[in-house]
Structures are given as structure tokens and as C-alpha cells.
Amino acid sequence: MQNFNVVNENSEFKMGSAISVFKLPNDERKILLFSVEELDDSDDASLQVAYLNTDEEGYDYLVPIDNSDTFKKAMMVVKDIMRGGK
């Protein structure tokens, strides 16, 4: 799992770390569970989910999950992963 640079909607730069990749039932799209940390000295971080797509050259890129139902399901999965469900 690797670290990567992210920029959020407020143009703030942060550090992302990939944690796990999963799929929801009847949905072929991959979802990446990753953490986002502030680059400053603060202790703030967050767990995030986003679609993980692959471009023609084989490189991955992130796409936000717009559908609220999908996002809710992804949150449930994250909870299950944290509890060691699989």
C-alpha cells in the first residue's frame, strides 16, 4: 500500500495512504479505502472512500462517490473491515 498526494475541494494539499480495495455486490467498480492526513503538525486525519479507476496506461486514479446509497454501503463496509469482518 502506498502514499500519495491529494488536494481537496478547498485546494488544500494533504497526504493520502491507501488501505484496502473492495467491491460492492453487483457493482464492478473498485472502491479504495484510504486515510487522509493533514500535512501540518495537527493530529487530524480521516478515513475516506472513493472509486478507484484505471486509465489506459494502467495507472490508477480516484473518482468521488456521488451516489449517497453507494456511499452509505461503503461506510458499512469500512465499519465491517475495521471490526475484522473479513
Next chain:
Amino acid sequence: MEKLKEEYDRYFELLKAREFFLNILLTAKVENKEYKEKVKKVEEELAHYDTVLIEKFGKYLKTGDQELKDFFSSKVTTLKVGYTRVNVRKKAKEEHTSTNGSVDPNVSVESSNGLPPLPPDWKEYRKVDQNYEPMIDSHDAFIQLMERKKVQIIPLVEVSFSRRPQRIKKKIKVKTVKKEELSKKRKKLANLDKNLLLFHEKASYQIVGHDVNFRDNTCHKINEKHGRVCGIPKSSAREIKNLFVNEEERKELKNQISEVKVRKRALKGTNKGYVMMGMLTTGIVIIIAATIFMIINNALNH
């Protein structure tokens, strides 16, 4: 206000529909599955409206809005008739109840007030009949009803949340380094955000063995607000990362070890073959040499 009226109207329509279908069920001599199903559907929709009404109508009616009161009164008149009819029906049932309060479900008798006879399985309908609320004849009575429903609904919600979800069957069993320690950590992490605790539903998903391959020296645009699952301290985020990294590494190491074992076994088998072959060759050479020596020796002696 108009939207409220629409919802309010629908609520009363549903109440009337329920009363109508139940009335058919109660007076039917044979079981009517079609109407049972209809009652069920109406009940389901009513349950939704109950929660809406508690929050919205309860507030509005308490403010004493005259327009809504008038609207309410026009609806109440119709509803009252329906409820009165049901109450008469209830009384008819009570007449057939024995003195100690128990009910004989096999008894089907003609009631004294001219109502049709009760169906043999009316005990079952009685359960549905209990869903009927007392007669509403004023908006105060309506508010009381709503408040009582609120009291009834809240414990139900708590019960549904207190149930623990069923775990998904594990497809792949992977032992962690120290199981107890990791489960403690995970519990601690899961408790970090209360939002996550709200989800007690069964999660169905598939972990994908995908090595994330991002382009070097790039910056990924994310919507932090929309994609945020929960907020955690940096230390916890690193713990989670290590947890998964260790598992990945351990899996890889396990594969490597098993590969080495297979190679070693194959190598051992190959060495044994060489030694055996060597010994056999040496033996054959000695035997042939001895035979030649004996033949030569015999020929010389002869």
C-alpha cells in the same frame, strides 16, 4: 402548509382504507388473502406517516392554526363514523368472550346486534384489530394519539438498533499476528466515530487484491467532504495502515516460505536420485571389473 395538508389527507385516506379492508376481513366467512395483503400494505405506509405526523402535524396543531384545524375537523367527521363502527364490532366480540376473559376461537355465533357471524379464525383478525386507535373527535385527541405513538415508536427504534448484525461468513480465514491485540485495536478504532456505530446492517462486499498503482509525482483531486467516512487521529490512521500493510506483508511472506519449501523438497528429491545413481553405477563398474578380472585370470591359468 399545502404539503402538510396533502400528507395529512393521505394519512386519513389510509386510515379509512385500513378500516374498510379490516371491515371486510372481519365480516368475511372465509379467509381473504387478497384483503389481508392490502391491509398489510396500508399498515406499512401508515407506519411511515405516523413518524412524519408526529414531527410535523404535532407541532402545527399545537400552534392552533385555524386553517389546519378546520381542515382537520372536516376529516375527523368521516373518520369518527369508521371508528364507531369498529368499536361496535369490538363490543360484539367482547360479548362472545367467556367470563374468565379467555376466548374460544372455534365458536362462530350470530351476534345479538345483527352483525354478521364472526369467522372461525377471527382470533387471527383480532391481532390486526388491535392496531385500531381509539376514536378521534378533536384535534387535542389527535395530538394525544400522536404523542402516545411517539412513545410507542421510540422503544421500537432502540430495539432495532440494539440488535447486533449477523457476521458475514468468512470466505478466507487469515490469522492475524496477535488476534486478541488486533481485535482490541479494531474495536478501539471502530469506536472512534459514532457515525459508524449507527450502521448495524449487514455489510456485503468483496475485498479485491489490487496493488494500487498511482502515477509518480501526481496529486489526486478528492472531495474530502463527500468521501469522508470518519475523522480519526493521525496515530490511529497509521495503526490502521500498519494493520493492513502487515497483513499484506505477512501474506507475501507466507507465499514465499511455501515456495521455498516446495523448492527445497524438490531439491532434496533430486539429490537422493543422484546419490542412488552414483552408488548403482559404482557397483556395476566393480562387478564388471571383477568379472573381467576373473575371466582373464581363468584364461591365464588355463
